[in-house]
Amino acid sequence: MTFMTVFPAKVNILHRLLQVRQMALSSGKAALSRLVLGIETSCDETGAAVVDEAGEILGESLCSQKDVHLRTGGIIPTVAQQLHRENIERVVREALERSGVDPGRLSAVATTVKPGLALSLGVGLEFSRRFVRQHGKPFIPIHHMEAHALTIRMLQPVAFPFLVLLVSGGHSLLAVARGVDDFLLLGHTLDEAPGDTLDKVARRLSLTKHPQCSELSGGQAIELLAKLGDRRRFKFTTPMGQTHDCCFSFAGLRNQVTMTILKKEAEEGVKQGTLLSCVNDIAAATQHTVACHLAKRAHRAILFCKANGLLPSGSPTLVLSGGVASNQYIRKALSIITETTGLQLLCPPAKFCTDNGVMIAWNGVERLREGRGVLPPHVDVSYEPKAPLGVDMTAEVRAAAVRLPAVKMMIPN
CATH class of the missing domain: 3.30.420.40 (ATPase, nucleotide binding domain)
Incomplete structure (x- = not known):
């Protein structure tokens, strides 16, 4: 006679507990740390990603406009703007779906607001304003070059300065x-x-x-x-x-x-x-x-x-x-x-x-950790096509x- 035959109910309970534990482990850091949605539209890439505090990329999506601009011989701002408008909702949705994260679980939304093409920045900012107000999430405006500079810290421990x-x-x-x-x-x-x-x-x-x-x-x-x-x-x-x-x-x-x-x-x-x-x-x-x-x-x-x-x-x-x-x-x-x-x-x-939503999300994580530039959802923010760094x-x-x-x-x- 075995433990399983004597205590079948307890075995079932233990089995369910193990399943729950495994599910928690599989969702990993997402269940334990704050999550940031990053949105990038500063030029000709529409990008979005969900990243956690440990730098784990839970889900991302990127739509490049490269082929279109190759045919036109360079980036035409109005064309870039229209392509961002056509793709941003899908790109953000894909990043969230791939991450398995519901908007309600996000800790903040980070979006590039400077520097870049004015018409492109405006699309990302307008979408983000609606998103954070709809879901009641803090908003983190991001300097595009700051995000590029800090990307390396998501990948390996690099101390300042x-x-x-x-x-x-x-x-x-x-x-x-x-x-x-x-x-x-x-x-x-x-x-x-x-x-x-x-x-x-x-x-x-x-x-x-x-x-x-x-x-x-x-x-x-x-x-x-x-x-x-x-x-x-x-x-x-x-x-x-x-x-x-x-x-x-x-x-x-x-x-x-x-x-x-x-x-x-x-x-x-x-x-x-x-x-x-x-x-x-x-x-x-x-x-x-x-x-x-x-x-x-x-x-x-x-x-x-x-x-x-x-x-x-x-x-x-x-x-x-x-x-x-x-x-x-x-x-x-x-x-x-x-x-x-x-x-x-x-x-x-x-x-x-290259430009992507991951680096914007990670910059948001870094700022969220230190409480720098984290704004309530209803604060008005403007984009800045030209913005010096530091x-x-x-x-x-x-x-x-x-x-x-x-x-x-x-x-x-």
């Missing part, structure tokens, strides 16, 4: 991250961002006509063709070589590339819109010059931080993030600088470098006029 280089289609900046909402801005773009430059060069080269590049973004096409090119064939001058600060400029480089393309079109007797025979070499030289410019400004920022005690003496870190950070050649260029200066280089995986230290960096030692940028292709 650390240096961050953010490079994307719309932004480039260097900053010291001292806290969740505490940044020192060391440098920023003075004209256009590196991703914008790469996209414009790709369009001028008509890379959508290339059989290997028809479905790639401009930056992706440049990176792909550069692997097959000779970067030494064309000598483009690295921007701002005589300006000893940490700001960026890419418009001059784009002009150099455009003049070279015009010259080669004349030599080959072809009109604009025809693929040049040297397209791989132009792509390689452009990418190399962009990488060197980013690396040199980051090098100066590191030396400035060391001279002013802005980074810890033990295991200082440079975080590289933003859409352009997925470029492996640029990562290798930055790794040369960090190895030279004794820093650790950390980069999120490529899927977390305290501007660019004048102090320029005044320091840090000279760079020579570093050979022997970047393997």
